[in-house]
Amino acid sequence: MASVRVAVRVRDGLKDKGKTFSFDFSYDSTDRASPTFASQERIFHDLGSDVLKAAFEGFNACVFAYGQTGSGKSYTMMGHTEDKGLIPRICEGLFWEISHRSKSDAVSYLEIYNERVRDLLNKTNHSHRGVRQNLSKHSIHNHSDMEDLIILGNASRTTASTGMNDFSSRSHAILTISFTQAWFDAELPRETLSKIHLVDLAGSERADATRTTGTRLKEGANINKSLVTLGSVISTLVSVFFLCDLPADLSVGGPSTKKKQQQIFIPYRDSVLTWLLKDSLGGNSMTTMIATVSPADVNYGETLSTLRYASRAKNIVNSPTVNEDGSVKVIRELQAEVARLRRLLEEANQVLHILKPIKDSAIYMLTVFYSKVIL
Numbered sequence: 001m002a003s004v005r006v007a008v009r010v011r012d013g014l015k016d017k018g019k020t021f022s023f024d025f026s027y028d029s030t031d032r033a034s035p036t037f038a039s040q041e042r043i044f045h046d047l048g049s050d051v052l053k054a055a056f057e058g059f060n061a062c063v064f065a066y067g068q069t070g071s072g073k074s075y076t077m078m079g080h081t082e083d084k085g086l087i088p089r090i091c092e093g094l095f096w097e098i099s100h101r102s103k104s105d106a107v108s109y110l111e112i113y114n115e116r117v118r119d120l121l122n123k124t125n126h127s128h129r130g131v132r133q134n135l136s137k138h139s140i141h142n143h144s145d146m147e148d149l150i151i152l153g154n155a156s157r158t159t160a161s162t163g164m165n166d167f168s169s170r171s172h173a174i175l176t177i178s179f180t181q182a183w184f185d186a187e188l189p190r191e192t193l194s195k196i197h198l199v200d201l202a203g204s205e206r207a208d209a210t211r212t213t214g215t216r217l218k219e220g221a222n223i224n225k226s227l228v229t230l231g232s233v234i235s236t237l238v239s240v241f242f243l244c245d246l247p248a249d250l251s252v253g254g255p256s257t258k259k260k261q262q263q264i265f266i267p268y269r270d271s272v273l274t275w276l277l278k279d280s281l282g283g284n285s286m287t288t289m290i291a292t293v294s295p296a297d298v299n300y301g302e303t304l305s306t307l308r309y310a311s312r313a314k315n316i317v318n319s320p321t322v323n324e325d326g327s328v329k330v331i332r333e334l335q336a337e338v339a340r341l342r343r344l345l346e347e348a349n350q351v352l353h354i355l356k357p358i359k360d361s362a363i364y365m366l367t368v369f370y371s372k373v374i375l
């Protein structure tokens, strides 16, 4: 079991309004000259390197950035050419490690725009409501292939200028790296498949703050709808785990608590985003949420709501397991069984070896007894 890790990254000066939250990490990225300034490198060191570690151990991993529009989600996830964010750094790390191991990789990159999935790596693919239908998968052989795909995908992403951000992401973007490793462990074959989801969410926003109308307003409504669903999924998951955690004597429903947990409906299907992130929230994944805040006074309400959102997400417990290829696992288990039977046979032979002289002398004694006493 692993809790969702939550890191908070602050863009501007934070005014103390007397609320306290606790998170796994907190970063101050307000002033480059400050000794406490958290650089992109530091964020990768703390959060990105664990994603790589999990993936190489055969787990699924997910990082998603959540926060008000303009607070630094895209900067944290993608960054700029000269100031790279988590995605390019994780990809670099992946290829650095991969050069020492056997593997194969595939990448897909999609955006969810107005509740429709659009393939960012295949412009001929029209957007659709179905999840992952027709999504192109691209084999990559080196880091430069990966960089080209990211540049291609980013160029297709829907951004627009809003009152809060000149290049506001108007969609949620999910880059998925599927990653297979095959090797021999004590002469037995092993194969694991890990998936890394790197997610840059569109900004949570108020229409009046972003001064949106028309298309922007419709986008904003869809963004907010999916973020509200994400919030409901998080709250519901937390209540399920809260019931799990209750000691038997405190559990509200006594023996029926388990039944209640099973009856709780988690609204994953209410938005494309939550459906795609199903495994990352309450499922088989090591997940990190990065909450970005830009707490100028004017943003106090949004900052507080982001921190509350993040604080709830911290209570989600996932159950990550190593994703081993089923058929390779069966082969490995059969090989282990054959080795066990061989060992048993050897032991039986050794016992026979010890018993043989006893058997021979028993036959000899019986023969002597028969010839001398009976005859």
Ligand SMILES: Nc1ncnc2c1ncn2[C@@H]1O[C@H](COP(=O)(O)OP(=O)(O)OP(=O)(O)O)[C@@H](O)[C@H]1O
Binding pocket: 010, 011, 029, 030, 067, 068, 069, 070, 071, 072, 073, 074, 075, 076, 165, 167, 168, 169, 170, 201, 202, 203, 204, 292
């Ligand atoms: N920690 C930071 N250090 C330096 N610049 C930053 C930082 N965070 C954000 N910025 C800058 O602020 C601007 C807005 O950031 P960004 O586009 O990442 O916001 P966002 O949260 O992704 O917004 P939206 O939800 O509208 O897409 C960008 O020009 C970005 O480079």
